[in-house]
Amino acid sequence: MSLEWLGEFVHDVPDFPTPGVLFKDISPLLADPDALRFAVEAMAEPYVGGDVDHVAGIDARGFILGAAVAYRLGCGFVPIRKFGKLPRATVSRSYDLEYANNTIEMHADAFAPGDRVVLVDDVLATGGTAAASLELVADTGADVAGAAFLIELGFLDGRKRLGTHVPHVLLSYD
Numbered sequence: 001m002s003l004e005w006l007g008e009f010v011h012d013v014p015d016f017p018t019p020g021v022l023f024k025d026i027s028p029l030l031a032d033p034d035a036l037r038f039a040v041e042a043m044a045e046p047y048v049g050g051d052v053d054h055v056a057g058i059d060a061r062g063f064i065l066g067a068a069v070a071y072r073l074g075c076g077f078v079p080i081r082k083f084g085k086l087p088r089a090t091v092s093r094s095y096d097l098e099y100a101n102n103t104i105e106m107h108a109d110a111f112a113p114g115d116r117v118v119l120v121d122d123v124l125a126t127g128g129t130a131a132a133s134l135e136l137v138a139d140t141g142a143d144v145a146g147a148a149f150l151i152e153l154g155f156l157d158g159r160k161r162l163g164t165h166v167p168h169v170l171l172s173y174d
């Protein structure tokens with residue numbers, strides 16, 4: 001097993017969800033027991049023993065990977081959701097997409113000040129979603145202990161938007 005081997009479980013789907021987008025479909029990776037375990041272990045690896053209190057996973061594939069990473073680290077999981085899905089008081093952030101605007105939310109009491117939080121998502125593309133998520137985490141007074149992504153679309157330079165946080169990435173595409 002290797003990262004090259006893992007990459008074979010990510011399938012490219014052209015023109016989804018809109019023309020011109022090359023969608024990285026991770027369903028074959030999630031469906032394979034060896035690939036799923038390898039990916040979760042490798043995403044969690046830099047943070048093992050790092051006193052992490054919570055993984056924050058981004059809606060929706062970040063929930064799948066993030067909950068598994070949290071289990072591996074022995075910490076809790078907090079969902080960062082699309083607007084309107086959380087039942088209690090929230091903090092929110094809006095950010096621009098290419099042709100639209102998006103808002104994400106988290107429960108306002110999700111973290112205590114000083115909690116160490118690792119952000120998890122499947123794909124780092126333009127970085128807008130991850131940057132807004134990091135701002136939400138910081139808003140609560142928690143500390144960002146890391147940001148882990150299965151895939152980075154390097155040509156979109158999303159990591160630039162993460163400021164001082166250097167992302168941990170398994171598969172990078174240029």
Ligand code: AMP
Pocket residue numbers: 021022023024025058059060061121122123124125126127128129130158
């Ligand atoms: P961005 O805010 O541009 O970094 O986009 C990141 C979010 O959009 C992640 O939650 C991804 O799940 C999703 N995403 C963006 N581009 C792709 C892509 N090419 N294939 C799959 N998911 C993507």
